[in-house]
Amino acid sequence: MRTGFIMKFYFNYSIQCKEMPRTYEKKRSPAQYDITDLKKAVFDVVNKKMTFRQAEEYYHIPKTVIFNRIKGRKTPVMIMGSGRTPAIPKEIEDEIVRCLITRSEMGIPCDKKEMRELVGEYIKASGLKTPFKNNVPGEDWYLGFMKRNPQLSLKKPEHLQKVRKDARNPFVVYDFYDKLQKVIEEHQLADKPQFVFNADESGFHHDPSRIRAIGVKGKALSRVSGGSGRESTTVLACVSADGSVLPPLIIFKGAAVQARWTSTDGFPGTLYATSKNGWMEEAQFLNWFANGFIPFVKEIRSKESTLNQSALLVYDGHCSHISVKIIEIALQNNIVLMRLPSHLTDKMQPLDKCVFGPIKTHWEKKLIAYGKTQMGKGCMRLSKQLFSQFIGETWKEAMSADNIISGFLSTGLFPVDRFKFPESEFPSKLLQDYHKSLNASDMVSAQSEAVLEIESKQFLTYFMFI
Structure with a gap:
């Protein structure tokens, strides 16, 4: 009976978790000070232009915030923004974005699961310390990553043969x-x-x-025909x-x-x-x-x-x-x-x-x-x-x-x-090479025209003196 109760509780909890929307609300109200002011306060205290108390009164920023930023206790001093320290440094995250874009241009894009697994492999290889379970980021990190990088989106890729991609x-x-x-x-x-x-x-x-037809949802649909x-x-x-x-x-x-x-x-x-x-x-x-x-x-x-x-x-x-x-x-x-x-x-x-x-x-x-x-x-x-x-x-x-x-x-x-x-439709690298070649050819043609103009002037000068 106890086992049945546990199973029922687990089943109901699982359903609630699946239906739970991912709309989190911050429990604390946002900071009342500006990031620019925080930078100035940190700068003044570090350079001994103000004490912690003077900076608190002048910039209206709690002295504990200034102290913790300088000491790097909660957030490193070089990261001036609200929220916790990112699990993956920004420069590495930018590199991940570039890799994802490059793969998509090559015609081998990552799906959501594959992207998280690739990030996990990178974390293990580079020895980064992260809060991820088994060093593989979860759904929450993925949602935040996509929000931080709006140039990326999850979409259904168009089927394209490799020969067409290369062409x-x-x-x-x-x-x-x-x-x-x-x-x-x-x-x-x-x-x-x-x-x-x-x-x-x-x-x-x-x-x-080719033409679609209506049938029972969840069941295969067939059309009678005379051929194979x-x-x-x-x-x-x-x-x-x-x-x-x-x-x-x-x-x-x-x-x-x-x-x-x-x-x-x-x-x-x-x-x-x-x-x-x-x-x-x-x-x-x-x-x-x-x-x-x-x-x-x-x-x-x-x-x-x-x-x-x-x-x-x-x-x-x-x-x-x-x-x-x-x-x-x-x-x-x-x-x-x-x-x-x-x-x-x-x-x-x-x-x-x-x-x-x-x-x-x-x-x-x-x-x-x-x-x-x-x-x-x-x-x-x-x-x-x-x-x-x-x-x-x-x-x-x-x-x-x-x-x-x-x-x-x-x-x-x-x-x-x-x-x-x-x-x-073109890979960005090839397009850049093409534009560079155009610029180079324009320079050559311009130089050729200039040489022709000089030669023609020299010819006219010579002709006038004959």
Whole structure:
């Protein structure tokens, strides 16, 4: 019975502790004197300008406070502030803050528990004496630490592959924008958005998975579909900076395209191809480039009577997009090919930034609507012909010109704006190195201009005396 009473008491106490808010109130009223006055009082007493009693009467500070500060009994004399002595010295705490910021910039941030454990390891290694249990700081220290350092916050990190993190280099990114600006100027494309294109492929799943649904809280939620949930088909999309859309290229898994896989209800001009694994390869991209993209560009040139106008195609760095044959055809047809920096398409590619998201959402809604019509009819599997039809309908209904134009604007591809890629995405050290290199190059160019100016003056002087 006594054991039951103890267990009940412990259970109730635990609940109260969990519900107890962490809003502490100081039992003593705050000091009635200013920190500046305390510094002056300590200085005057130490330098024998005043006695303890004279300092107490003049500054209205208890002489015991002045005495204890000078002797360092409660708080060291060099720490002029209210409250107890910090468990970890401020200079060490500042170093911890710098380490946490550096780790976050490297893409390996600490969670709350890991941060406290790392601090504990540092305390043990440096031999600091702290009131922490097992030298590991607790929840109260963590809350105080975060309050003392408001530049830090606990947040959910965005998933970022290491290759993408390493690719966020200002030297690489700004070099791309500089080259893009040069291409736009050399080929007179600044006022011709209809000749600036972006192409990229993406996988379209055969079963809906993106759209959330309502279910019982605490229980897993499932949606009945006709496939395994892992099957997808690759589709190549291409858009221009004026909001125009090219017909898609659908790549099925197989040896050859069969007539029953196509659809008369698809998007006009849709191209079809096959590959062994259903992915984009050089042959498929070459087929689209020669039979889809170039005829589209020629048609625009013919309509606007600008037969010699260059066109720019910006694409990602997939190996299937790079071959001698493709480059040869591009040169023959006055097409400029420009590759985006690797692993940065999520920030720099218009299709990834503003187009594929709405398209995929519309696609999933179409799959869900189709699934409802097939309930109770047996197999709900999506056939290749229906896939072609649904892709065509999605291209007609969801390829918004506003989204496409917004994609080019927000990535800074057209009009060219390098500052659309935020500096906050770069590691601070690399950004500092980049700015230093700019300053150095500016100094060199300024010196070169000065030398040229002096040489030109010398030449004119020489010329006048001949």
